[in-house]
Amino acid sequence: MFVNESTYYHSVRLDKDKCTGCTNCLKRCPTEAIRVRDGKATIIGERCIDCGECIRVCPYHAKVAVTDELSSINRFKYSIALPAPTLYGQFKNLPNINRVLAGLKMMGFSAVYEVAAGADIVSHAVAEHLKKEDVPKPLISSACPAILRLIRVRFPELIDHIVPIQSPMEVAASLAKLHFAKENGVAVEDIGAFFITPCPAKMTSIRSSLTVEDSSVDGAISIMDMYGLLNSQVKKPDSDESLQHATYYGVGWANSGGETTAVGCDNAMAVDGIWNVIRVLEEIENNKLSDLEFFEGLACPGGCVGGPLVFENGFVAKNRIRKLIETLPKARAEAGEIEKELAAFDVRSTKEIKPLPVMKLDDNIVVALKKMERMESIAANLPGLDCGSCGAPSCRALAEDIVQGNAVEMDCIFKLKEKVRKLALEMVELSKEENK
Numbered sequence: 001m002f003v004n005e006s007t008y009y010h011s012v013r014l015d016k017d018k019c020t021g022c023t024n025c026l027k028r029c030p031t032e033a034i035r036v037r038d039g040k041a042t043i044i045g046e047r048c049i050d051c052g053e054c055i056r057v058c059p060y061h062a063k064v065a066v067t068d069e070l071s072s073i074n075r076f077k078y079s080i081a082l083p084a085p086t087l088y089g090q091f092k093n094l095p096n097i098n099r100v101l102a103g104l105k106m107m108g109f110s111a112v113y114e115v116a117a118g119a120d121i122v123s124h125a126v127a128e129h130l131k132k133e134d135v136p137k138p139l140i141s142s143a144c145p146a147i148l149r150l151i152r153v154r155f156p157e158l159i160d161h162i163v164p165i166q167s168p169m170e171v172a173a174s175l176a177k178l179h180f181a182k183e184n185g186v187a188v189e190d191i192g193a194f195f196i197t198p199c200p201a202k203m204t205s206i207r208s209s210l211t212v213e214d215s216s217v218d219g220a221i222s223i224m225d226m227y228g229l230l231n232s233q234v235k236k237p238d239s240d241e242s243l244q245h246a247t248y249y250g251v252g253w254a255n256s257g258g259e260t261t262a263v264g265c266d267n268a269m270a271v272d273g274i275w276n277v278i279r280v281l282e283e284i285e286n287n288k289l290s291d292l293e294f295f296e297g298l299a300c301p302g303g304c305v306g307g308p309l310v311f312e313n314g315f316v317a318k319n320r321i322r323k324l325i326e327t328l329p330k331a332r333a334e335a336g337e338i339e340k341e342l343a344a345f346d347v348r349s350t351k352e353i354k355p356l357p358v359m360k361l362d363d364n365i366v367v368a369l370k371k372m373e374r375m376e377s378i379a380a381n382l383p384g385l386d387c388g389s390c391g392a393p394s395c396r397a398l399a400e401d402i403v404q405g406n407a408v409e410m411d412c413i414f415k416l417k418e419k420v421r422k423l424a425l426e427m428v429e430l431s432k433e434e435n436k
Contacts, residue, residue: 009207011065011200012050016040018062023388025054025063030274031153031358035401036391046358049149050204051274051299052308065200065309068219070226073108076192076218078184080176081109082169085116085246085254086198086304087223088324089317091234097251097324101243103233104196107226111180115195116246118172119253120333123262125165125347130265130293136161138269138284138292141259143167145205146299147277148353152210155281156355161295164349166211168253169195169202173216174345192218196226198307199300211349222309248328254321256303260296268294273301361403375403382412389413 021039033047034054041062054063073079081104088097101112122143130139140161142148151158173193181188195202195217203220205211252258256272269292271280277297283289300306305321306314361375362368379399390411392398401407410416 009204010043010045010048010050011067011203011207012043012048012052012055013064013066014041014043015062015064018060020060020062022059024057024059026388026391026393028053028057029393030150030278032393032397034393035406036388044358046356047153049146049153050201051146051150052200053274053299055200055308065203065222067197067200067203067222067225067309068194070107070221070229072219072221073192073194077190078110078180078186078192079108080173080180080191080193081105081107081112082115082172082176082193082195082217083112084169084196084198084202084223084304085114085119085251085321086307086310086317087196087226088251089254089305089320090223090227090310090312091231091320094234094320094324096238096327097244097246098239098242099234099236100230102239102241103230103236105243106233106236107229109194110191111176112243113172113176113179113193114244114246114250115168115172116250116253117333118168118170118175118250119259119262120247120250121171121175121338121341121347122165122168123249123253123259123264124333124335124338125342126163126259126263126294127265129163129165130263138289138295139163140284141294141296142211142349143253143259143296144201144298145210146199146201146274147297148210149201149204149356150274150278150299151281152353152356153358154278155285156357158281158285159353159355161284162353164211166347166349167205168250169205170209170212170216171345171347173218175341177216178344194218195220196223197221198223198304198310200309201299209351210353211351213350223307224309224311227311247333248325248330249332251321251325251328254304255318256298257296258303260294263294265294267292268296270296270298272298272303272306274299361400371403375399378402378409381409383414385414387413 019040021036025034031047033044035042104112142163177188177191197220206215206217209215249262257270260268260270302314302318305317361371379396382395386394390398
């Protein structure tokens with residue numbers, strides 16, 4: 001069913017003026033959320049998980065991510081920057097992380113709180129949760145919002161496997177506000193926390209969170225939008241103020257496998273790239289990986305460093321992050337300090353993730369079964385080439401669209417050619433009859 005986009009908040013949007021109706025996005029969408037109708041792409045709001053794959057592959061830049069502008073920090077009396085550790089990998093020859101953090105303050109933020117520091121706390125909480133015996137295995141990381149939305153749409157049976165702990169972004173925002181309010185004697189309501197994001201899914205998770213009732217993050221500014229101005233600040237001499245507190249393990253979350261390393265689970269698997277993640281989730285769903293304890297799935301290739309809203313090539317940024325963390329002591333955050341933070345703030349999810357049954361044909365089971373029979377019949381008569389010329393990503397998707405009343409069989413170019421050929425033959429026969 002096609003739905004009005006206003007029903008669901010999405011960061012990923014379509015610029016129809018730039019769309020040429022090509023099928024690049026159609027083929028790459030992991031939830032079949034895109035159709036091409038009347039020469040333009042259409043996004044099915046219910047199915048979109050804001051992974052940004054369409055942004056990555058669109059040659060005409062017709063897919064865009066809506067994020068906040070830097071000026072939005074002026075909505076609050078005080079503003080806190082929450083840099084994703086991915087941000088550190090964007091700068092060539094960066095001598096230390098403190099340069100980036102100081103640069104953010106020079107850009108107008110009242111304070112800076114590292115999301116990597118939030119990752120240190122979340123790593124500890126996840127490690128403790130893994131020790132419990134009554135949890136389903138493997139546990140699935142809750143860090144990537146695109147993967148969470150993928151699970152509720154395509155793998156709802158795995159929702160119970162998701163770690164019930166908030167993301168480092170949410171934890172960092174909550175703690176940053178608490179600390180700033182206490183240290184400066186100001187009201188939490190006067191403080192705005194803004195995430196510097198590498199992906200559109202984070203923006204969506206702020207506006208429509210799956211794990212918390214109300215996000216502590218007040219906005220998200222893309223790394224791409226921040227890079228130019230921040231790069232000029234980073235080149236300035238080192239600041240006397242020491243702002244960097246996250247550990248080797250927290251900063252490492254930027255790369256795929258960083259969370260797994262930080263959690264310290266040996267029997268774990270880290271997979272990046274949404275199509276690779278889908279293949280592993282299928283294995284988990286079929287109970288083929290029941291001996292695995294922890295699964296870290298990240299939608300972007302290479303991890304968050306490969307997000308569609310970054311400035312630098314993901315592989316280059318990944319290597320820079322690796323070199324940066326090598327300059328940090330390979331030590332974990334003090335357990336006492338983490339316990340103190342956990343006592344001040346509960347990192348557990350406050351909202352239950354529920355399935356989003358967008359794949360079902362109808363609410364009425366009897367009607368759904370009849371539609372399924374008709375869909376199977378239509379699909380069997382289609383060529384099965386999955387060429388995308390009809391505007392659907394596959395022949396089966398076209399059959400579903402036909403059953404739901406969103407397409408007709410003649411949208412298939414091969415069916416249309418067959419129909420035209422038959423009509424041409426009939427015209428020839430009619431012509432022969434007339435000549436007689």
